[in-house]
Amino acid sequence: MRYSFKIGSVWGIPIELHITFMLLMGAVFILFYPALYLFLLIVFLFVFVVFHELAHSVVARHYGIKVRKIVLYPIGGVSEIEEVPEKPSIEWRLAIAGPLMSFAVGAILLSLNQLISVKAPVETLAPSIATAGNLILDLAVLNFILGAFNLIPAFPMDGGRVFRALLAERMKFSDATKYAAYIGRLFGIAMVVVGVFYDFWLILIGVFIYIGASEEAEQTIVSTNLATVRVKDVMQTEAGAVQPETTLAEAVEVMFKARYHDALVEKEGIFQGVVSWDEIMKIKPEDRANLTVGQMPLKCIRVLQDESVLEAYKVMNREKIDLLPAFDREAPDKVVGVLTSEGMAKAYEKAKSLR
Ligand SMILES: [Zn+2]
Known part of the structure; x- marks a missing residue:
């Protein structure tokens, strides 16, 4: 209320x-x-x-x-x-x-x-x-x-x-x-x-x-x-990704299946960005089969897996996204996991129990 x-x-x-x-x-x-x-x-x-x-x-x-x-x-x-x-x-x-x-x-x-x-x-x-x-x-x-x-x-x-x-x-x-x-x-x-x-x-x-x-x-x-909980402690290591040639209609299906409003975009295993649900929703449903993910503005946001969840939360809040890709310091092209709102909820529970 x-x-x-x-x-x-x-x-x-x-x-x-x-x-x-x-x-x-x-x-x-x-x-x-x-x-x-x-x-x-x-x-x-x-x-x-x-x-x-x-x-x-x-x-x-x-x-x-x-x-x-x-x-x-x-x-x-x-x-x-x-x-x-x-x-x-x-x-x-x-x-x-x-x-x-x-x-x-x-x-x-x-x-x-x-x-x-x-x-x-x-x-x-x-x-x-x-x-x-x-x-x-x-x-x-x-x-x-x-x-x-x-x-x-x-x-x-x-x-x-x-x-x-x-x-x-x-x-x-x-x-x-x-x-x-x-x-x-x-x-x-x-x-x-x-x-x-x-x-x-x-x-x-x-x-x-x-x-x-x-x-x-x-x-x-x-x-x-x-601030003391690390991204890697609560991230998901399995994350479905779409290709730049994937159509928007297919991308929406992937998002539905994953239950997240945004999707990772990868090309030959290399991270390209995040395509957001909000951007796709701006396109008329009948046009979504003809446009590809690569034609959309991609958000190139990232967080390192050993950074704090608080930092990640600030990025998610600012960019209004549900899904934040995490990287390793050593391999900056490869996504090692994703932080989602579910992961944030887990982090919150953890933070509450630490006192
Ligand atoms: Zn005052």
Whole structure:
């Protein structure tokens, strides 16, 4: 099931609303109608959360890291980036950019409020202006809270990332993640306990932090372990190949039989490239018997069998293919096996069991 929905995009980065955010907005709208002030406050706050996330994105892009999307949750946003920065010095810069943006927005709103209050004293002018003044002041405070809250040293908060980066400068990245996640979970539990006595909202936030810390640890550990699995451990050594003179109709049959959407192309045992299902599907069915594989654009992609599955995964993802030929360093013309989505699934299971 999908839990977040796209509402737009900025600089090509999709912005999505998480279902819990929408439920919160709905609840506030119903509970406080017709007093729309709180609803208005949340809508504006949400815009500033986007500012906060875009600050992370700008820094990520500066270091050449692709931002997949921004997802907005009730207690803040998450920028999903392509890969975790390998250098701790980049990670903490990326993490701190968001809270700094929130503090900056808070400061600007505070001075704006000062300006408006001077020009329009609350007591003497229309109530609507007084409300506007309050809105700006409340938003300023909320931005300060947003910035400070995100500095809590627990995943999935920015402070958790800063904390991990500091640890990672002294130990292995996966160990740093483990410890940071551990602290995050403790924080979550502590918040729930305090919440039971003081405030219901703390319980919700505590649960959110606990789940976030666990998920982050899981993902990082799996992808770190994925980097230790070699292509040759999970590749298939048997792979059907087609010839450049094979017709497209026949190639589709080969793909059906092999249950993979792409096929190897070989000429006298020498690798020529990969012909993809997507390319063949662009040709009308009635023309497929007259065209040959050799007339199609072939993808000359490859991976070495002793490279990591994580590297292979990046290539498969980028090229949108299901089948990646593997080679030996010594014989660069001969395919020794293929990595398929089935092999990737095997690798994933292996990575999960290594801990
Ligand atoms: Zn942030």
